[in-house]
Amino acid sequence: MIFPVAILVSMVMLVASVLYEMKQQGAWIFAEETEKQKGRSPRSDERLAGETKLSELVSSVTPGTIVGALFCEISQIKLVNDIYGYSVGEKLLDIIAERFQARIPENSFLVRFGDEFLLGVSGVKTVQDLKYLAVQLIESLSEPVALEEIGEQFTTCHIGISWTKDRDHDASHLLRDARTARYLATKTDDRETRFVVFNEAGKEEAFRRLEVERELRLAVRNQQLVIYYQAIVDANTTQVVCYEALIRWDHPEKGIIAPAVFLPIASESDLIVEIGDYVLEHGCEQVANWQRTLSAPVKLAVNLAERQLLQHGFLEKISKYIALSGIDPKDLELEISEEMLAENLDRSKNILLELQRMGITLSIDDFGTSQASLTRLKSLSMVSTLKLDRIFVKDITFNKVDHAMASAMTQMAKSMGINVVAEGVEEQDQAQALQEMGVDYLQGFLFHRPESAKTLNIFSSQQSTLQL
Ligand code: C2E
Numbered sequence: 001m002i003f004p005v006a007i008l009v010s011m012v013m014l015v016a017s018v019l020y021e022m023k024q025q026g027a028w029i030f031a032e033e034t035e036k037q038k039g040r041s042p043r044s045d046e047r048l049a050g051e052t053k054l055s056e057l058v059s060s061v062t063p064g065t066i067v068g069a070l071f072c073e074i075s076q077i078k079l080v081n082d083i084y085g086y087s088v089g090e091k092l093l094d095i096i097a098e099r100f101q102a103r104i105p106e107n108s109f110l111v112r113f114g115d116e117f118l119l120g121v122s123g124v125k126t127v128q129d130l131k132y133l134a135v136q137l138i139e140s141l142s143e144p145v146a147l148e149e150i151g152e153q154f155t156t157c158h159i160g161i162s163w164t165k166d167r168d169h170d171a172s173h174l175l176r177d178a179r180t181a182r183y184l185a186t187k188t189d190d191r192e193t194r195f196v197v198f199n200e201a202g203k204e205e206a207f208r209r210l211e212v213e214r215e216l217r218l219a220v221r222n223q224q225l226v227i228y229y230q231a232i233v234d235a236n237t238t239q240v241v242c243y244e245a246l247i248r249w250d251h252p253e254k255g256i257i258a259p260a261v262f263l264p265i266a267s268e269s270d271l272i273v274e275i276g277d278y279v280l281e282h283g284c285e286q287v288a289n290w291q292r293t294l295s296a297p298v299k300l301a302v303n304l305a306e307r308q309l310l311q312h313g314f315l316e317k318i319s320k321y322i323a324l325s326g327i328d329p330k331d332l333e334l335e336i337s338e339e340m341l342a343e344n345l346d347r348s349k350n351i352l353l354e355l356q357r358m359g360i361t362l363s364i365d366d367f368g369t370s371q372a373s374l375t376r377l378k379s380l381s382m383v384s385t386l387k388l389d390r391i392f393v394k395d396i397t398f399n400k401v402d403h404a405m406a407s408a409m410t411q412m413a414k415s416m417g418i419n420v421v422a423e424g425v426e427e428q429d430q431a432q433a434l435q436e437m438g439v440d441y442l443q444g445f446l447f448h449r450p451e452s453a454k455t456l457n458i459f460s461s462q463q464s465t466l467q468l
């Protein structure tokens with residue numbers, strides 16, 4: 001019996017999400033918050049009002065009670081400001097303020113602090129009470145906000161908490177520590193816990209991140225970023241069909257640093273766009289060089305960050321890099337993570353359609369790792385490739401569930417005319433199993449490790465010597 005595609009998609013989605021959740025042992029992968037852009041800074045009167053009110057609470061703290069400062073950032077606000085303008089952002093914040101106001105206890109105050117909120121609380125007895133309040137604020141955003149201009153907007157927030165029982169405590173320090181904790185809350189790997197209570201160890205982590213960001217800015221300027229390339233091979237012939245560009249930081253003292261260390265930090269600012277531009281421009285140039293050397297088409301796959309895709313003028317930039325290098329648009333494939341699509345499909349759909357119209361191919365990266373977007377696959381007609389995440393490939397030869405999942409996803413993709421690439425293939429038996437289930441392309445250390453253009457020998461790397 002042939003299942004209708006929609007039912008098959010839903011079934012696979014359900015199993016994939018359960019399996020993935022099991023694999024993560026209950027911890028959802030935290031959606032990197034990449035939408036933070038230049039927001040409205042707190043005005044000096046807001047800053048003053050917040051600090052004055054907080055110091056009043058602190059100086060009147062009574063024995064057996066504590067004063068808390070909760071700094072609350074709305075994750076989507078900067079993106080809303082950027083896309084729809086500040087007036088829409090302000091309306092959104094007004095509605096959120098009303099919701100927060102309805103939940104805060106007596107003897108407390110709520111003030112705007114630029115694009116954020118500061119909540120000062122007194123009369124509570126324990127830190128647990130402050131945590132409970134944070135949960136209440138987070139819950140108050142569970143329903144979307146309806147705005148005339150943009151329709152329904154879902155919002156989430158991150159909260160940093162600091163507290164004192166000492167009436168001589170400096171309110172400005174309390175404020176500073178709540179901000180540090182808020183900063184760390186946005187980095188938490190735990191999707192459920194969107195708040196962090198300040199402690200000294202956390203402060204060190206925040207400073208470390210700021211230091212990395214500062215160094216990374218210099219690294220971009222001093223051209224310490226290097227693109228590594230990893231081949232993707234045809235599952236039947238093991239012929240190389242494409243090279244994926246993977247960024248590295250060649251640190252003068254620490255050596256080669258993996259993207260997992262610095263991309264999350266770069267994603268918090270415009271740095272990720274700068275890095276993305278670098279990869280696109282130099283990747284296209286490199287592939288054009290290889291094509292001239294080989295007189296054969298070589299494809300390039302480039303990973304895209306959410307902020308890159310949603311930036312103004314992205315399409316023009318892509319056209320420019322293609323034109324400058326002289327490559328054919330069909331030789332460029334852009335990889336978009338499944339999680340990114342799950343969270344931003346409505347906004348990115350037109351851009352993706354336009355990219356497709358330009359002749360660029362699109363693939364979904366890390367397929368199977370996000371719970372939300374598989375059902376949307378049927379509305380993603382512009383996508384030509386799925387990259388099956390390594391998590392399904394790792395144990396495929398002995399784990400029946402993983403094998404069944406990989407196979408179901410492959411069948412589903414193929415029934416929709418979509419190609420499948422399996423990621424992270426390290427062993428011959430895995431490659432064999434994937435080839436037998438109909439996976440079209442393979443990528444992994446078994447075939448090629450990522451290497452720089454300097455060391456990669458384009459002639460010998462073209463054909464893998466492996467026979468499956
Ligand atoms: P990804 O796009 O899923 O890339 C595949 C990652 O798996 C790469 O890690 C690659 O080195 C690694 N890998 C490939 N084959 C194997 C294998 O057989 N076994 C194992 N264990 N690993 C394998 P890498 O280079 O550290 O990149 C990590 C992630 O960083 C990438 O995951 C991608 O999401 C991101 N990234 C890398 N370069 C860029 C970039 O230029 N822009 C953006 N936005 N993200 C990038």
Ligand code: CA
Pocket residue numbers: 244303335365
């Ligand atoms: Ca990728």
Ligand code: CA
Pocket residue numbers: 365366387389423
């Ligand atoms: Ca991947």
